[in-house]
Amino acid sequence: MTQVAYTVKLGKLNSLTETPTHYCAGCEHGTLTRLIAAAIDDLGIREKTVMIDSVGCSVLAYNYFNCDHIVAAHGRAPAVAAGLKRVHPDLMIFTVQGDGDAASIGLLEMIYAAKRSTPITVFLVNNAIYGMTGGQMAPTTLEGQVTTTTPFGRDALLTGTELDASKLISTLDGAAYVKRVSLAVQEISSQRGKVYTIKNLLDAKKSVENAFKVQALGGFAFVELLSTCSINWKMSVLDAKRFVNDKVVKKFPLGLYKDTFGVERQ
Amino acid sequence: MGRSRVYLKGNEALAYGALEAGLNAYFAYPITPSSEIPETLAKEFGNKKYPEYKFFLQAASELEAINMVIGAASGGARAMTATSSPGFSLKQEGLSYAACMELPLLVADICRAGPGLGNLGPEQSDYFQGTKGGGHGSYRLIVLAPATVQEMGLLPRLGFDLAFKYRNPVLILGDAFTGQLKEDVEFPELKPESYDVSGWATTGAKGRPPHIINSLELDYQKHFKHIGRIYEKYQRAEESEVRFEEYHTEDAESVIVAFGIASRIAKGAVNKLRAKGVKVGLLRPITLWPFPRRQLNALASQGKRFLVVELNTGQMIEDVKLAVGNGVTVDFLGKWGGVVPTEAEIESKLKRLEVVAV
Numbered sequence: 001m002t003q004v005a006y007t008v009k010l011g012k013l014n015s016l017t018e019t020p021t022h023y024c025a026g027c028e029h030g031t032l033t034r035l036i037a038a039a040i041d042d043l044g045i046r047e048k049t050v051m052i053d054s055v056g057c058s059v060l061a062y063n064y065f066n067c068d069h070i071v072a073a074h075g076r077a078p079a080v081a082a083g084l085k086r087v088h089p090d091l092m093i094f095t096v097q098g099d100g101d102a103a104s105i106g107l108l109e110m111i112y113a114a115k116r117s118t119p120i121t122v123f124l125v126n127n128a129i130y131g132m133t134g135g136q137m138a139p140t141t142l143e144g145q146v147t148t149t150t151p152f153g154r155d156a157l158l159t160g161t162e163l164d165a166s167k168l169i170s171t172l173d174g175a176a177y178v179k180r181v182s183l184a185v186q187e188i189s190s191q192r193g194k195v196y197t198i199k200n201l202l203d204a205k206k207s208v209e210n211a212f213k214v215q216a217l218g219g220f221a222f223v224e225l226l227s228t229c230s231i232n233w234k235m236s237v238l239d240a241k242r243f244v245n246d247k248v249v250k251k252f253p254l255g256l257y258k259d260t261f262g263v264e265r266q
Numbered sequence: 267m268g269r270s271r272v273y274l275k276g277n278e279a280l281a282y283g284a285l286e287a288g289l290n291a292y293f294a295y296p297i298t299p300s301s302e303i304p305e306t307l308a309k310e311f312g313n314k315k316y317p318e319y320k321f322f323l324q325a326a327s328e329l330e331a332i333n334m335v336i337g338a339a340s341g342g343a344r345a346m347t348a349t350s351s352p353g354f355s356l357k358q359e360g361l362s363y364a365a366c367m368e369l370p371l372l373v374a375d376i377c378r379a380g381p382g383l384g385n386l387g388p389e390q391s392d393y394f395q396g397t398k399g400g401g402h403g404s405y406r407l408i409v410l411a412p413a414t415v416q417e418m419g420l421l422p423r424l425g426f427d428l429a430f431k432y433r434n435p436v437l438i439l440g441d442a443f444t445g446q447l448k449e450d451v452e453f454p455e456l457k458p459e460s461y462d463v464s465g466w467a468t469t470g471a472k473g474r475p476p477h478i479i480n481s482l483e484l485d486y487q488k489h490f491k492h493i494g495r496i497y498e499k500y501q502r503a504e505e506s507e508v509r510f511e512e513y514h515t516e517d518a519e520s521v522i523v524a525f526g527i528a529s530r531i532a533k534g535a536v537n538k539l540r541a542k543g544v545k546v547g548l549l550r551p552i553t554l555w556p557f558p559r560r561q562l563n564a565l566a567s568q569g570k571r572f573l574v575v576e577l578n579t580g581q582m583i584e585d586v587k588l589a590v591g592n593g594v595t596v597d598f599l600g601k602w603g604g605v606v607p608t609e610a611e612i613e614s615k616l617k618r619l620e621v622v623a624v
């Protein structure tokens with residue numbers, strides 16, 4: 001079994017309030033909240049960070065992150081972020097968007113923020129479904145996947161194939177950092193039977209930090225985080241994690257898509 | 267811009283007026299007949315005469331532009347965008363959010379003929395959308411209606427003042443005519459106002475609790491209170507911010523009610539009729555919201571009759587009728603599709619009104 005060296009900061013983070021999150025059991029939004037807050041703490045930027053809350057499961061994030069917030073309209077978070085950044089270039093501005101928010105109704109806002117090298121950080125939580133509205137088809141829903149608006153499975157002839165946001169954004173000259181990671185813990189076999197590794201989470205943690213560093217260097221940073229939605233997928237939490245690591249990653253391969261400043265090598 | 271008299275298009279005057287008022291950031295999307303506004307502001311970007319003017323960007327869509335304005339306004343900046351009717355429809359989402367988020371920002375709509383693409387001629391058919399809260403939810407914009415190029419130049423300052431005073435979006439509702447018309451303008455020698463935004467702007471939570479600019483409130487009772495507080499704010503604006511011009515109304519038997527370019531044509535008709543001894547006057551709302559309903563009501567109680575002249579099929583007339591109450595003659599002359607009424611048409615309509623009333 002591979003031994004991975006890691007550090008996880010336990011206890012209270014300055015960038016988090018003490019409000020318990022509303023996220024469902026097994027959902028990785030809570031994990032991401034902690035990873036982002038840890039990165040903000042470690043980089044010492046809380047007092048100059050503004051979060052643009054998007055419409056989707058992360059819309060109540062203003063209750064959790066101990067920093068300034070603007071709650072944007074559905075899909076418009078990158079535009080709101082860009083407007084604020086242009087009048088306050090010293091602020092660190094980030095959004096957490098869902099796949100419906102960023103890749104459907106707000107696709108234009110996301111593409112143009114990247115195209116113009118807007119120095120902001122976008123975290124896209126891709127759980128292949130509209131979670132908050134109760135499990136409808138997202139642009140990232142897998143072909144054949146059952147949702148409340150594709151009850152017989154997503155028909156690619158009618159609705160097209162999965163929209164790959166990381167691939168799309170990485171084609172834009174203005175994007176400085178594009179990475180896709182998984183927030184789902186992975187099941188691996190060992191001599192002691194099946195165990196779970198948090199290797200994915202450690203990679204995600206590093207990517208979250210890098211995404212802020214890239215913004216500080218003046219670049220547009222984009223991290224797509226594959227996540228589960230066990231409630232709307234109608235799976236157990238563990239089955240949902242397996243689904244991400246076995247099925248979703250095949251359509252949405254993990255990896256570094258772009259790193260203009262070479263922050264991954266540092 | 268010098269302090270002397272300059273000869274400008276209405277749209278150019280609006281752009282310089284915004285700069286004179288201390289504009290910080292402009293987010294553009296081109297649309298005829300408003301495009302001279304972003305063109306002027308693009309040209310003047312970097313001009314040392316306007317040290318407050320920090321950012322100009324052409325957005326990818328009307329939606330992106332208004333949401334960038336929302337972001338900049340959240341940071342306490344004097345932010346603005348301008349558009350024309352089809353674009354103004356697209357702005358409604360952002361304006362609804364901005365009203366609920368209590369953001370001070372300025373939008374100009376240089377109204378053209380609608381619905382749909384319509385044409386590039388002047389109309390005043392965005393009156394409903396501007397004054398009734400064109401997006402979803404209970405809210406209002408403060409709406410200013412310029413009738414001259416001079417006013418196009420002066421109203422941005424009043425617009426920013428009111429936006430920051432009430433923390434609410436302000437709309438300058440012009441029309442293709444006042445936007446394209448060239449006239450003399452003078453800008454008074456006035457420094458931009460300073461506004462205290464430290465209590466709410468999202469500038470980083472340093473040494474203070476976080477500021478949260480938000481339109482979401484899942485607790486019904488709390489949202490009831492929030493909207494109630496905004497409603498009270500609107501009631502205060504209705505008390506103190508009504509602006510209008512009266513012209514020969516005192517002894518008038520008939521009063522024309524018109525705003526923007528229609529009011530100037532009406533003024534010409536009033537002058538001609540007065541020369542013939544007809545007792546006619548003009549009431550020109552400068553604030554379309556809050557609407558000068560008390561003044562109209564007072565005129566109605568003196569037994570006057572009204573003729574509403576608009577470049578649409580009848581929008582402001584509804585507010586005039588509400589203001590004057592039942593049993594008062596309110597006639598209407600409307601032109602639309604880019605067509606404007608002539609002084610002669612207003613005269614003959616008024617004559618009929620006089621006959622009917624007698």
